[in-house]
Amino acid sequence: xxxxxxxxxxxxxxxxxxxxxxxxxxxxxxxxxxxxxxxxxxxxxxxxxxxxxxxxxxxxxxxxxxxxxxxxxxxxxxxxxxxxxxxxxxxxxxxxxxxxxxxxxxx
Amino acid sequence: xxxxxxxxxxxxxxxxxxxxxxxxxxxxxxxxxxxxxxxxxxxxxxxxxxxxxxxxxxxxxxxxxxxxxxxxxxxxxxxxxxxxxxxxxxxxxxxxxxxxxxxxxxxxxxxxxxxxx
Numbered sequence: 757x758x759x760x761x762x763x764x765x766x767x768x769x770x771x772x773x774x775x776x777x778x779x780x781x782x783x784x785x786x787x788x789x790x791x792x793x794x795x796x797x798x799x800x801x802x803x804x805x806x807x808x809x810x811x812x813x814x815x816x817x818x819x820x821x822x823x824x825x826x827x828x829x830x831x832x833x834x835x836x837x838x839x840x841x842x843x844x845x846x847x848x849x850x851x852x853x854x855x856x857x858x859x860x861x862x863x
Numbered sequence: 864x865x866x867x868x869x870x871x872x873x874x875x876x877x878x879x880x881x882x883x884x885x886x887x888x889x890x891x892x893x894x895x896x897x898x899x900x901x902x903x904x905x906x907x908x909x910x911x912x913x914x915x916x917x918x919x920x921x922x923x924x925x926x927x928x929x930x931x932x933x934x935x936x937x938x939x940x941x942x943x944x945x946x947x948x949x950x951x952x953x954x955x956x957x958x959x960x961x962x963x964x965x966x967x968x969x970x971x972x973x974x975x976x977x978x979x980x
Contacts (some may be wrong), residue, residue: 790965792909800967801911802967804966805968847966850912850914
């Protein structure tokens with residue numbers, strides 16, 4: 757199985773801050789890397805697919821980069837509605853695996 | 864707009880079988896899509912359970928030790944998950960979802976299944 761490791765596991769930030777979340781795969785997943793946002797009691801929402809493609813309807817302050825084993829999700833200017841937990845997921849090979857999540861809280 | 868809706872018992876006894884259904888609306892279950900199940904234990908992260916493609920090709924998480932079965936019921940435009948020999952470790956919110964290589968762009972709202980006597 758491909759292990760996905762996210763860092764940090766949690767962070768505190770203020771509205772307007774630039775936030776970066778890292779995701780590392782235990783082996784290359786090429787660009788088969790997706791990012792999700794999950795709010796409490798809700799299903800995950802796809803933000804970024806194929807490492808850097810913005811899902812339709814997602815604000816442009818979200819961006820993704822990377823390939824191979826190292827990936828990054830960036831929120832350029834944190835908004836109140838962005839406080840949530842973020843997960844990376846590799847869709848390169850089964851079993852598809854998720855990172856452990858990064859909880860973004862209010863400073 | 865594709866919509867997914869999970870249904871099934873919220874309580875299952877240990878050693879029993881968990882059975883869930885995902886009803887698909889706004890699109891055909893017979894289309895060339897991947898249909899998947901993902902679960903999330905209370906307070907924990909996401910775990911991929913398995914998937915079905917083209918109504919017949921299935922892949923499962925090896926961690927489930929062959930306890931999972933995913934199938935499609937074309938006449939009802941839905942797909943299902945059966946998980947046998949459940950224990951408390953199978954207690955989770957179960958989500959159905961559509962997608963694969965480009966991520967899951969459609970999700971159900973999730974249904975909590977508790978394994979308890």
